[in-house]
Amino acid sequence: MLKRVHFPSSPLPYLLVAPQIIVTLVFFMWPASQALYQSLLIEDAFGLSSEFVWFENFAALADDEQYLSTFWRTAVFSSLVAFLSMSVALILAGFADRVVKGATTYRTLLIWPYAVAPVLAGALWVFMFNPTLGIFPYFLDMIGIKWNHYLNGRQAMGLVIGAAAWKQVAYNFLFYLAAMQSIPRSIIEAAAIDGAGPVRRFWTQTLPLISPTTFFLIVINVVYAFFETFGIIHVVTQGGPASSTTILVYKVFNDGFVGLDLGGSAAQSVILMVIVIVMTVVQFRYVEKKVEY
C-alpha cells in the first residue's frame, strides 16, 4: 500500500527551479569553491607558478598584526554604521508615524537615498568634505576644527562611517516605519490613557513591539557594513590614510588585486564567508526565537 500521495513525475518542477540553481551554482558556489581552493595556494606575483601549502595562508594571517587590527577596525566600523543608521532611521520613523499631513511626500523623500549607488554616495561626501573645496570643512573651520581626512585617520573613519550610515538610513527607515504602523493604534492609545507621555510610550511600547525588526536590521546592517561599504570606502579614502579605514573586505581587495597576494586574499575572504554564515545562523536559530511577545 502506498503510504504517501504520489504524483506522476514530470520534468516541469526541475525546469522551474533550474534557473535559480544555475545562478546559485555559477555565481555563488563556484566562486566560493575557487576561493576555498585559492586560499590553500601560494602564487608568485607574476602568476606563473603556484604551490599548494595547506593552511599556511591562514597561519600567516593569524600572526599578522595588521590583519588583527583590521578585524578590530571592522568591528568598530560596522557597529557604528549599524548603530548610527538604525538610530537615525528609528527617530525619523517615529516622527513619520505621527505625521498625518504630507506623510507620503515625507516618506518618499526619506527613501530616496536608498536609490543612490554606493559609489555616488561616496563621491557626494567626498565633495562635501573636501578639505579645500568642501562646504563642511568651511563650516567646521568656523568652530575651530581643522578638517582633513586625507591626513587624519580618525576624521577619515568618521567620514566613511557617516557616508555608509547615511546611505543605509533609508532602508532601515522603511522597515521601522512598516513595523510601527503594524502596531495596533489602540495599544498606544491605551498607554496614553495609562499616563505614558510620547517619549515613554516610545520606550515602553513601540520599541519592544518592533524588537523583531530591530534584530533583523542589526544583522542586515552589519552585513551591509562588512561588504557593501566597499564602494564608499574605495571612493572616499581608498582605505587610507595609513590603512586607518581599511576594513576586512577592503583588505581582501587591496591584498589580492593591489598587493597581488592572491592566496592570502582568498584566505581572508574565506574567513569573511565563515563570519557571514555564523551571523546568519545566529539570526535564524537564536535571535529570532528569543524575541517573543
Place this chain on the structure above:
Amino acid sequence: MVDIKLENLTKSYGDVEVLHHIEGDISDGEFIVIVGPSGCGKSTLLRMVAGLETVTSGEISIAGRVVNNLEPADRDIAMVFQNYALYPHMTVRENMAYGLKIRKIPKDEITRRVNEVADILEIREYLDRRPRQLSGGQRQRVAMGRAIVREPSVFLFDEPLSNLDAKLRVQMRLEIRKLQKRLGVTSIYVTHDQVEAMTLGDRLMVLNGGYVEQFGTPLELYERPASLFVAGFIGSPSMNFIPADVVDGGATLGIGVKLKTGSTASGKVTLGMRPEHMVLDKSGTIKIKVDMLEQLGANTLVHGALQGTDTSFVISLDGIQAAEIGAVLSFSAPIDALHLFDAETGIRLDG
C-alpha cells in the same frame, strides 16, 4: 463628586460635521450607555471624552474641570477597548501595573492593588501569563482589571463585549454592572446592542447620525420614545409603524380602521404599537393576515400584514399560540400603548 458635562459638543473632520451639538449631564456614579447604529458617532464621542479625539467646539468637563485641552493621561480616566489593547509584550501583572508605575506608586502598594483586583476578577492564576496565552474572555477580564486597578474617577468602555460569544457576553454584562455599582465610579459605555444598553445603563443616550435622539432612563425610552428612531431602536422585536390620519382624537389607518388615540394632535402621523402590547381580541379592529409564526417557547411571534395593505406587522403573544398561515386574526391595542409621531419629522406627538 465626579460628574461629567457635555456642552454643545461638536466634532468635524474637515468640512464634515459628524457630531452635532451634543448636550448631556452625567452625575456622580452614574452608568451612562451611549447607543446607536454603527457610524452614528458614538465611539467618536467616547474618544473625545477620553482625549483621543480633539473637540471641534463645545466643552467637556469632568468633575467641574474643563478637559478639552488636557492629555488623556491628565483626565483621570481609564478605558476598556473593543480589542482590549493589552500590551502584548507584558505579562498580565505588568499590564495592570503599567499605569501605576507611571504614577510612581510604591512597589508594595502596586502589588497589593494588582492582587486585590485580580481576586475580584478571578484572574489571579493568569497574572504571569502573556495576553496571547489567554482566551478572549480572560483577556476581557484583564482589560477590565487594568482599568479598575488605576482607581480612576471615570470608566470608559468602547464596546468591550462585542468580541465575546453570546453566552459570555451575557455573563460579563452582569458582572460589569455589579462591579460598577460596587465601585460607584462614573462610567460611560458605548454599544450598538440595545439589549446590552437597556440592561446596563442607568440612563441611555441614543445617538443617530451624530444627533442625540433621546437621553433618559431605559424605561423612559421604552415607554415614551422621543422619536420614531428611538421607538424603532429600543425594544425587540421592534415597534410596528403604520401611517395614519388623526382627526378629533381618533386615528384612521390607511384602510379606514379607526382607533381612539387620546391625543389632541391632528393631521398626518405615524402610529406606533409595540408587538408585546397588542391584545388578541375577537372584536378588535386591527386585522392581521398571518404570514409566519415564530415559536420561541415563552412567547409566540406572529408575523403578518395589516389586512388589505403591505404594511408588515409583528405581534408578540404570551406562551405558545397556534394560528394557521393565511388566517386573519383580530387585535386591539390599549390607548396608552399607542405612540404618535409626526409623519414628517418623526418627533413624538404628545397628548
